[in-house]
Amino acid sequence: MPQRSVARPQLTRESVLQAALQLADRDGIEALTMRALAEQLGVEAMSIYYHLPNKDAILDGLVEVVFAEIEHEVGGFPPPPATDASSWAPTLRERILGARRVLLRHPWLPNVMNARGASGPNAMRHVDGVVGIMRAGGMSHDLIHHSLHAIGSRMYGYVQELSDDGATPAPVELEQLAALAPHLAAMLAEVVHDDPDSTLGWCDDQTEFEFGLDLLLEGLERRLAAQPA
Amino acid sequence: MPQRSVARPQLTRESVLQAALQLADRDGIEALTMRALAEQLGVEAMSIYYHLPNKDAILDGLVEVVFAEIEHEVGGFPPPPATDASSWAPTLRERILGARRVLLRHPWLPNVMNARGASGPNAMRHVDGVVGIMRAGGMSHDLIHHSLHAIGSRMYGYVQELSDDGATPAPVELEQLAALAPHLAAMLAEVVHDDPDSTLGWCDDQTEFEFGLDLLLEGLERRLAAQPA
DNA sequence: GTTGTAAGACTTACGCCGTAAGATACGCTG
DNA sequence: CAGCGTATCTTACGGCGTAAGTCTTACAAC
Structure with a gap:
């Protein structure tokens, strides 16, 4: 429905980390869940896993x-x-x-x-x-x-x-x-x-x-x- | 079935906290879940809530x-x-x-x-x-x-x-x-x-x-x- | 053009978690 | 015996991280 146009990445390791930083700063680290992060990125939760192996990798990042x-x-x-x-x-x-x-x-x-x-x-x-x-x-x-x-x-x-x-x-x-x-x-x-x-x-x-x-x-x-x- | 005999408490605030302490010392704090704690006590998870209002109370305790x-x-x-x-x-x-x-x-x-x-x-x-x-x-x-x-x-x-x-x-x-x-x-x-x-x-x-x-x-x-x- | 390939997303589902709501079994007091 | 308070169990819900698999698209080779 939302007519996502390309397969070129709008999601990258960097954009994920930047969104995670914003989310943690704004709502606290306990609000940083994969689902919330995905929503902030306009994406489904599992899509993140293509760019980062798991949540711990996000924290390390x-x-x-x-x-x-x-x-x-x-x-x-x-x-x-x-x-x-x-x-x-x-x-x-x-x-x-x-x-x-x-x-x-x-x-x-x-x-x-x-x-x-x-x-x-x-x-x-x-x-x-x-x-x-x-x-x-x-x-x-x-x-x-x-x-x-x-x-x-x-x-x-x-x-x-x-x-x-x-x-x-x-x-x-x-x-x-x-x-x-x-x-x-x-x-x-x-x-x-x-x-x-x-x-x-x-x-x-x-x-x-x-x-x-x-x-x-x-x-x-x-x-x-x-x-x- | 297991013919639990009385309603006199075998569970108390103190016994729960002591079991929680043992569990955290042995398996680490991340292993301290309500279900694991209940098992250690030979009891169902929800029974703990009669003696302590929630998990945070256990941590404070x-x-x-x-x-x-x-x-x-x-x-x-x-x-x-x-x-x-x-x-x-x-x-x-x-x-x-x-x-x-x-x-x-x-x-x-x-x-x-x-x-x-x-x-x-x-x-x-x-x-x-x-x-x-x-x-x-x-x-x-x-x-x-x-x-x-x-x-x-x-x-x-x-x-x-x-x-x-x-x-x-x-x-x-x-x-x-x-x-x-x-x-x-x-x-x-x-x-x-x-x-x-x-x-x-x-x-x-x-x-x-x-x-x-x-x-x-x-x-x-x-x-x-x-x-x- | 057609087709193969692989990137980059999405869908579904599983097993955990804390815990709300309510049912159940027991002892005690009238 | 009836009723009540106490202590436990049962069931279920929503949210978590993520394994497994699917679908769409862009592009390269023919």
């Missing part, structure tokens, strides 16, 4: 789309080479605040990342940029590693420190990673190598948790000491 | 059950009166690590709290204990307020700093809260009062976010300075 938005917000993921070694902290601060600005536009995203992870290329390059900034400031890979855990909640707007596995990258994956995120790959290579029993769970979650906790407690003690009596 | 477990782990929520004002940080540290020990046994719980919140009495008394510890250390209510936001992710194993509303308690609720969580209520009374436009969203999320972020960045700068060259 959304994470990547938002990281692309973050990249634009912070002016590109490979940060400009630092001219001043002491400027790493303000640089990092601005980068994290920029990411937060984007996440505030998509407040449902942290939950999606929490459920599905954030291991696409854009997310990786974001982390890589952070590692690069810290590296330019003179931090060791080991300290950077701890720092990533500590600021994780600020980078992503959430944190799940209770993960049961550290998601050890296989050596093969590590090579692929090097092309995409060289700083991150270098850090992993060194930190994993240092740990003799690196079969799995190469992060000691308890240690990382206490590292971040002590950072905060020390800071609070200084704030307390500076408090007007 | 689980949060409270786990906070009771935390209370037991840390030796009671009203912390013992501090003998030494400088001991607040180690006391708080131990309390947070204790909570983490419990959350590690129920790794699905942070996600539930993220989705459903943690506003039951046990959760409130937990926060109240933390406020009490900080208060005994000499912190102002204002500083305590900031600190709660900063350590939120450590207290709960997660953080959702992107909430859109600050959940302003109505004055009536505040009275009820005072009975349950006096330290927390005192803090809220003061902090909310200080803010002239306290109609809703009395926390400035951006300020709180930057407070916690700067705590971490300063700490990392000190770690970097202490790093062997």
Whole structure:
């Protein structure tokens, strides 16, 4: 009846993801169902499956789309080479605040990342940029590693420190990673190598948790000491 | 046929919650469906609804059950009166690590709290204990307020700093809260009062976010300075 | 032109989910 | 024995993700 004219795609992976983003922003992530998404696209639900294999792929795609938005917000993921070694902290601060600005536009995203992870290329390059900034400031890979855990909640707007596995990258994956995120790959290579029993769970979650906790407690003690009596 | 003998309850709110806890721990939170839970209890799904109004009530109940477990782990929520004002940080540290020990046994719980919140009495008394510890250390209510936001992710194993509303308690609720969580209520009374436009969203999320972020960045700068060259 | 092929949509249906509505079995009190 | 409240079961509905198969169209080869 509606006289659909061609078989050239009006539906694409990109248009689906963009519609999904709009729908989630407008009505919340729980309103993002295959049927609702199809309706927004003027199409039947099953038609989406030609372009994306399942709903999880849509969620993963959304994470990547938002990281692309973050990249634009912070002016590109490979940060400009630092001219001043002491400027790493303000640089990092601005980068994290920029990411937060984007996440505030998509407040449902942290939950999606929490459920599905954030291991696409854009997310990786974001982390890589952070590692690069810290590296330019003179931090060791080991300290950077701890720092990533500590600021994780600020980078992503959430944190799940209770993960049961550290998601050890296989050596093969590590090579692929090097092309995409060289700083991150270098850090992993060194930190994993240092740990003799690196079969799995190469992060000691308890240690990382206490590292971040002590950072905060020390800071609070200084704030307390500076408090007007 | 199975000759169920009595109408005296074999099912209770408590037995349902305990079975739900077991099921979530064993098979993950996504396996916690009304039908699976009923089967575990040797009962039909709809029978559960006599004791709990819906599934969300079960999730809320689980949060409270786990906070009771935390209370037991840390030796009671009203912390013992501090003998030494400088001991607040180690006391708080131990309390947070204790909570983490419990959350590690129920790794699905942070996600539930993220989705459903943690506003039951046990959760409130937990926060109240933390406020009490900080208060005994000499912190102002204002500083305590900031600190709660900063350590939120450590207290709960997660953080959702992107909430859109600050959940302003109505004055009536505040009275009820005072009975349950006096330290927390005192803090809220003061902090909310200080803010002239306290109609809703009395926390400035951006300020709180930057407070916690700067705590971490300063700490990392000190770690970097202490790093062997 | 006719026909083959494959892209890109649609149709139908299945097994899950939470739960509304109501029926049923039992013990207790009059 | 009648009636009532309690606790459980039965049935069914609408919505979910998606497996399987079908239909329409554009285009290339003859």
